[in-house]
Amino acid sequence: MALPEPNSAWPPPAWAAAYATYAENEAWYLGDVDKLTKVYQRNGATRPVEVRGQRNGGVVGAVSRFFWGRPVPAGxxxxxxxxxxxxxxxxxxxxxxxxxxPEVRIEGLTALQQxxxxxxxxxxxAHATFNEMGELxxxxxxxVIASEWDQDVADHVWLESYGVDVVIPEFRKKRLLAATMWxxxxxGNRYFRHLERHERGMIEHALYEGTADKIGRxxxxxxxxxxxxxxLIVDADSRILTGLDRLTVSYNKNMPTMAWRKKGELAAAGRSDFAQLHPLFxxxxxxxxxxxxDLKQGAGKVLVPQGAATAGGPGTGASFDTGQEFFVELNAPGEIGKVSFDKIQFDIRVEQHERTAYAIYREILRKAGYSPSAWGDYGANGAITATEIDDRSQGSERTRDKKALFDKQAIGEQASVALELDGLLFPGKGGGRHxxxxxxxxxxxSQEDPEKRARTLQMLDAARSISTEARVRYRxxxxxxxxxxxxxxxxxxxxxxGEAAPDPTTFTG
Structure with a gap:
């Protein structure tokens, strides 16, 4: 799409479903309990609880049965x-x-270009940007990875990352044609939105004033x-001409989508690690x-006879002094002539809660594609060997390898664009197209246990199946x-x- 028409809906209706999911995922990512409550109490928050909950089917009924979707009863x-x-x-x-x-390389560069x-x-x-990108x-x-520059800020182009909840991408055959970041x-009640539309050869900037759900004018x-x-830097058409025949942004998905594969452009969008995990969260x-x-209710409570309480005056109730040692003329319940105090102590179900929580942890990791040991071996009985730990980490490594395919493409593509753009903006410093x-x-x-590497080398050496050169290179x-x-x-x-061959010019026998 081009820049939006005045007073049109924002975000665009075609991306409304995606943005609703982004808002839900952001609430979980931030841990914002107010946002979580708002997300899961939407669609009929003023209706009676029984209608909004069990007696209502579909999406509304499902989200209202969430823990965060159930309102707290009055009182x-x-x-x-x-x-x-x-x-x-x-x-x-x-x-x-x-x-x-990761390391980004181009073969044959001069020292200045490298x-x-x-x-x-x-x-x-750049590595800090990649870490931020990984979480988002x-x-x-x-x-989206973008090539950024500001000659008043830095003397080089740099890479920047943006979450897709501030991007409207445009795809054709699942390939990015353009992207509008905002x-x-x-x-107050005025919403200003700065839109930055990237397409081949140029970046167009526009500022709109509207409302919460309308782009405005x-x-x-x-x-x-x-x-x-x-x-001050755009032309008469509010554009910056890049001089490139490539986009200055690259779309970097996390994993291929499942829920939107039949929904037009949304089929090219990525899938969050949180997909299908909201009920478990x-x-x-x-x-x-x-x-x-349980902890609060487990705090011991003492029932005292009425006579042991000290009146505080009209309308202020009574209090009990836990340090008092003598009580006179008590109106005590129970046996006549015997002072009666009683206590209430509820159980704190530590083991049941702990086992339930750890089981949920494991299911979260399994569905997201990570190994059970990624957050620690919760509930593991007895000691396990380093080999067993390595075997249990294979799930995380497989997921890492799949995600790396998308990272390699996006990082490599935009690093090449940034280097070419750098040559145009800062000539003579080593940038340019290659x-x-x-x-x-x-x-x-991601990380390999040094002890495991040492054991591997020891076994290969004992079996006489590895040379000294191969051992050193592996180490x-x-x-x-x-x-x-x-x-x-x-x-x-x-x-x-004693394995090196002697120098024949100095060898004396």
Whole structure:
């Protein structure tokens, strides 16, 4: 689509279903209990509870039966506790993908060109962006990577990531044609939205003033201090010409969608790690809330006779002094002449709640594609070996490999665009277009136990099935050494073990 027509619905109706899902996932990701309550009490919040709940079928009835969709009866103060499992799940995904960052390479670059590529895609700033991207796309289902620049801020182009809940993409045959990113500024009842539409060769900027659900009318960029500087760099058509025949944004999905595969453009959107997990998140919160309620009710309570209470005056009730030692003329219940105190002590069902919570944890990890040990071996009985731990981590590694396919494509594509754009904006510093393909390499495993590597090498050496050179190369994997440095280390090991051939010019027999 082009920029929206004045007073049209926002977000566009074609993306309404996606944005409703984004809002639900964001509420879980943020752990915002007010937003969760609002999401699950929508559609008939003023109707009677019995109609809104069990006696109502379909989506409305289902969400109202959620723990967060059930209103608290009047006069009750129930404990509602949120456990940040969704946020932990998004962090887990990002950690698996980017705790050891990928390396972006183009063969045949000069030292100056390589330094520029490293600044754009292999620097600490780029790795921080990738980590943020990993969390956002796990929670929302996809992100957009954009090439950004501001000559008043930095002397190079950089990569930036945006969640898809501020993006309207345009696809054809599941390929990105254009994308409109937007930022919202709320001033009372006035909603200002800055739209930034990326298409081949240009970026168009527009500012609209509207309402919560209408885009409203287009106004000058100077009307907001946040967009005033953009008015100075766009042309008469409010555009910035990039000079490229490629998009300055790339769509990076988390995993292929399941729910929207028959819904037009939505079929190209990504799938969140939270898909089909909302009932489990809700059940986990209900379990922990029940546990905390047991703790409160488990606090011992003492029933005292009426005579042991001290009156506080008209309308103020009575109180009981727990430090008082003597009581006179008590109107005590029970046996005549005997003071009677009683206590109430409810059970705190620790084991039942703990087992239920850990079972839900395991189901969350299983459905999201991660290993049971990703959050710790909850409920595991007895010690387990390192080999068993490695076997149980295979699920996470398989999920990581599948997600890396989408990351490689998006990061590689936009890193190439950013490098070309950098050559146009900052000539002579090493940027520019390169015809050779760009590659993005992730480490083979996110983390490998050093003890396991040592055992593997020991067994191969004992079986006489590995050379000294192969052993050294295996040990040095992931240390980013150059080939001469690796060869020097191999030579040192061979000399120490007496394996190196003597120099014939100095050999004396």
């Amino acid at each position: 009750q103060n129930r404990t509602r506790l949120h456990i940040p499992a969704p946020a932990d799940l998004a962090t887990l995904s990002s950690d698996l993908m980017f705790s050891e960052p 330094a520029r590529l490293d600044l754009i895609a292999n620097s600490d700033g 796309k796990a929670a929302l289902g996809a992100t 930022t919202e500024y709320v001033d 287009r106004v000058p960029l100077q009307d907001r201090p946040e967009t005033e500087h953009i008015a 809700d059940a986990l919160d209900e379990t922990w809330s029940s546990w905390m309620r 015809d050779k393909p760009i590659t993005v390499e992730f480490p083979e495993v 040095l994997e992931g240390e980013n050494l150059t080939e001469p440095e690796i060869l020097a280390e191999i030579e040192r090991v061979q000399k120490e073990q």
